[in-house]
Amino acid sequence: MLVTVVVALVAATLGAVVGAAAVRRRAGAGPERSRGPTVAELLARLVRRSQSGIAVINRFGDVVLSNERAEALGAVVDARPAPRLAAAAEKVAAGGEACEVDLSPASHPPGSTPQTIVAHVRSLGDGFVVVDATDTSAAVRLEAVRRDFVANVGHELKTPVGALAVLAEAVLDADDPDEVAHFATRILNESHRLGALVTELISLSRLQGADRLPELVRVDVDEVLAEAIHRVRVPAEAAASAGGDDAGSDPRGRFLLDEPSGLEVAGDRTLLVTALANLLENAVAYSPEGTPVSVRRRRQGDRVEISVTDRGIGIAPEHQQRVFERFFRVDPARSRATGGTGLGLAIVKHVAANHGGEVRLWSEPGVGSTFTLRVPAAPAEDEPETPLHGLEAGLALTTAGPGTHPTPSVTGGTT
Structure with missing residues (x-):
């Protein structure tokens, strides 16, 4: 079957050359014009220079088209689809729905940041599927930072707010003016601390945000x-x-x-x-x-x-x-x-x-x-x-x- 595909590709190429020659002959002997890239050449450039890893796999599990980025992200290994990817591509080629495959490495070098790689597998028809692999490590880290930040802010706000509630109850229960003054002073200190925390949160968000x-x-x-x-x-x-x-x-x-x-x-x-x-x-x-x-x-x-x-x-x-x-x-x-x-x-x-x-x-x-x-x-x-x-x-x-x-x-x- 692979030989048939190669023969078909060669025949198509020869046909394109002969057809182009015929067109030039029909155009007459006018001044020769520089020919720009064809649509196929532009598409090939697009695939090669894409920041995503792109690979096209046929129904037999052969990689018929890929770029260097696909190899760098582990979608293509030694001109073959990665094992996890091959199984998903086979299902999609047989008529299954598009799916997502996790290609993240199982381990990473000590001191390095774990890499998160996601590949989307979709059908192209006629038994071909396309793989679009993307490194989502930065987005995953950003989401983790966001979750940690929200959790930390909640924890930091909980402490002074809880202290204010306890101290307010103590003031209500106190009869001695000295005790009232003592608890009121502590309430003031906690409110200052809470205010400082909110102020610094605002300052930090402005520095980290899009504000110029x-x-x-x-x-x-x-x-x-x-x-x-x-x-x-x-x-x-x-x-x-x-x-x-x-x-x-x-x-x-x-x-x-x-x-x-x-x-x-x-x-x-x-x-x-x-x-x-x-x-x-x-x-x-x-x-x-x-x-x-x-x-x-x-x-x-x-x-x-x-x-x-x-x-x-x-x-x-x-x-x-x-x-x-x-x-x-x-x-x-x-x-x-x-x-x-x-x-x-x-x-x-x-x-x-x-x-x-x-x-x-x-x-x-x-x-x-x-x-x-x-x-x-x-x-x-x-x-x-x-x-x-x-x-x-x-x-x-x-x-x-x-x-x-x-x-x-x-x-x-x-x-």
């Missing part, structure tokens, strides 16, 4: 640092003066700053202040009382670096990649006790990425941590502005000591 970063302007790094420190100090000083639960956490005097740099970056001032304030708050929250937090500003090539170093508990190597994930906490109890939402470092990462920069991390348990925000420096006044939107950016982990940052050993995109 506002027009970038020249931003003074020293002014950004001063505003970020002020933002960190004011709530702590207010809590200390009021004698609330956060009393004693006043970071006044804890920041050791280098000399004003005079550096400028091209960016959004509000977002940069937010990112730097999150780094400062994180350093204060995870440092022993009274230990300093150092801040250094410098220019490295075409980048401006702002490093925040603490002498705190440090981060274990297995957690260093994950601290930039939403809601990830190395010590959940400590984070909630300090009012953390688990979103601060995720916001820092996305602010850096939206500026065409990155955030780097060095940390050693028991020694401390250094987070470095790196963003493109503003061009000189006589240099043309360079668009910064859409540049490759992310986070990096380094292995050098505090305050020193060699070429990163690990880099990654937006989670």
Whole structure:
């Protein structure tokens, strides 16, 4: 039967050549015109260059047409359909309905992301079926992230909402004015925490969504640092003066700053202040009382670096990649006790990425941590502005000591 098919194809090709010659003869001896690609040639190009794996299988299980992508996705192996695909193609060729076949590899190399491959099998008639294989790994990962995010948000909102309900009942049952004041203060603290969580969720969704970063302007790094420190100090000083639960956490005097740099970056001032304030708050929250937090500003090539170093508990190597994930906490109890939402470092990462920069991390348990925000420096006044939107950016982990940052050993995109 295969020989018959080959003979038929050869005959069809010869017929096409003879027919084309006859047409040219009938056209006369006019000037020769360049002939464009035929429909068949265009279809062949379409199949070859398709991002999907395409294969045509006959009723005998032979692959009569395929592209390289079909082999890369495992739909075609050694010029034969994959075993799972062959069985499905046979059923469809015999008159069955179109079906979907999972071609995902059973295993994957250590450290790599599992691959999800789906093939759709449809009938072409006359005993032929077409296979359309697609790598859906990105969509599957996105759906998993969405489910995790919804679950995490629900969990994070449940804690303060539940606490508010319990504290409200305690206020209703309390007779002593001091008890009422105590529970009312705790209600206020929980409401502030809930408000901070909602605010950071909104900020993160804007950074990750389709909202375009506002027009970038020249931003003074020293002014950004001063505003970020002020933002960190004011709530702590207010809590200390009021004698609330956060009393004693006043970071006044804890920041050791280098000399004003005079550096400028091209960016959004509000977002940069937010990112730097999150780094400062994180350093204060995870440092022993009274230990300093150092801040250094410098220019490295075409980048401006702002490093925040603490002498705190440090981060274990297995957690260093994950601290930039939403809601990830190395010590959940400590984070909630300090009012953390688990979103601060995720916001820092996305602010850096939206500026065409990155955030780097060095940390050693028991020694401390250094987070470095790196963003493109503003061009000189006589240099043309360079668009910064859409540049490759992310986070990096380094292995050098505090305050020193060699070429990163690990880099990654937006989670």
